[in-house]
Amino acid sequence: MISREYTYKKAFENKKEAVKKREFERELLLSALYKSEPRLVEIENELKSLGARLALSTLAGDKATLKEIREKSKLLSKEKKEILKKGKIPSDKPECSLCGDTGYVGGKICDCIKKEASRIMTEELSREMPLGDCRFDNFDLKFYPDKTDSDGTNPRRRMTSILKLCREYVLNFGENSENLLFTGGAGVGKTHLTLAIVAGVIEKGYMAIYGSAENLFSAVENEKFSGEGRGNYDMMLNCDLLVIDDLGAEMATSFTKSALYNLVNTRILSGKPTIINTNLTIKQIEEMYSPRISSRLIGHYNSNKFLGVDIRQQKSLIEK
Numbered sequence: 024m025i026s027r028e029y030t031y032k033k034a035f036e037n038k039k040e041a042v043k044k045r046e047f048e049r050e051l052l053l054s055a056l057y058k059s060e061p062r063l064v065e066i067e068n069e070l071k072s073l074g075a076r077l078a079l080s081t082l083a084g085d086k087a088t089l090k091e092i093r094e095k096s097k098l099l100s101k102e103k104k105e106i107l108k109k110g111k112i113p114s115d116k117p118e119c120s121l122c123g124d125t126g127y128v129g130g131k132i133c134d135c136i137k138k139e140a141s142r143i144m145t146e147e148l149s150r151e152m153p154l155g156d157c158r159f160d161n162f163d164l165k166f167y168p169d170k171t172d173s174d175g176t177n178p179r180r181r182m183t184s185i186l187k188l189c190r191e192y193v194l195n196f197g198e199n200s201e202n203l204l205f206t207g208g209a210g211v212g213k214t215h216l217t218l219a220i221v222a223g224v225i226e227k228g229y230m231a232i233y234g235s236a237e238n239l240f241s242a243v244e245n246e247k248f249s250g251e252g253r254g255n256y257d258m259m260l261n262c263d264l265l266v267i268d269d270l271g272a273e274m275a276t277s278f279t280k281s282a283l284y285n286l287v288n289t290r291i292l293s294g295k296p297t298i299i300n301t302n303l304t305i306k307q308i309e310e311m312y313s314p315r316i317s318s319r320l321i322g323h324y325n326s327n328k329f330l331g332v333d334i335r336q337q338k339s340l341i342e343k
């Protein structure tokens with residue numbers, strides 16, 4: 024996991040570069056337009072000579088001429104604006120109206136930088152699992168058998184409703200979104216759907232952090248014991264959405280147990296949503312971690328059991 028300092032430094036650099044790129048592209052378009060619209064050059068020249076006359080008349084105190092010059096230049100500016108508009112020249116207004124693209128508002132880091140930092144963080148965290156491959160529209164329900172088992176469950180029907188839940192989760196995402204607990208065997212689509220949620224939530228401008236339990240806990244450990252990646256734990260506590268993938272696959276130590284409890288509990292108290300994926304049952308979570316964690320999950324998480332058989336295996340069989 025990468026540090027907060029790094030992501031913010033990178034976010035500021037990206038902002039600077041984006042501003043430069045926009046200016047450069049605007050210049051290119053402008054110079055092409057000046058070539059194809061000779062009237063623009065004429066307007067520029069007229070405006071320049073009006074400027075000179077304005078200075079002289081101001082010195083001379085000639086009010087009538089001043090008024091005439093002002094009106095003329097207003098008309099010329101309007102004409103110029105229309106030509107620029109017709110030539111589809113992008114505005115030179117800053118992209119972020121809050122900070123005017125400086126990255127700071129009243130000495131504090133602007134939201135546009137925070138969003139970019141979160142995007143960078145998620146990009147780094149998700150390098151091994153490209154978000155682009157895990158979308159709602161390529162989640163294939165046909166891998167889930169449409170047949171009702173002896174216990175009355177139907178995998179296709181269950182997964183159809185979980186897919187709907189996930190789509191709606193993104194659609195309605197906000198501060199008071201619920202916590203989700205996804206359980207079920209390996210390869211039944213938990214990671215796929217949570218990554219699709221993460222992508223959707225980031226697209227809406229929220230700050231989301233996704234990581235396997237193993238990676239997240241080792242980041243917390245590194246920060247605590249070597250000071251490496253300072254601010255990561257804070258970010259996990261405070262981000263808009265935290266996804267802990269594959270809980271239970273990591274080595275559970277007394278350190279990870281208390282880190283998990285703190286993350287889960289602090290986020291419940293501050294009303295910030297968390298999604299946890301695990302192959303474990305609630306009973307196994309209680310045994311592996313502690314009853315106080317499992318009771319938090321039971322009391323504060325909307326629990327959904329994924330059904331079906333390992334999709335990766337099914338896919339590799341099809342490919343063979």
Ligand SMILES: [Zn+2]
Pocket residue numbers: 119120121122123124125126127133134135136
């Ligand atoms: Zn801004």
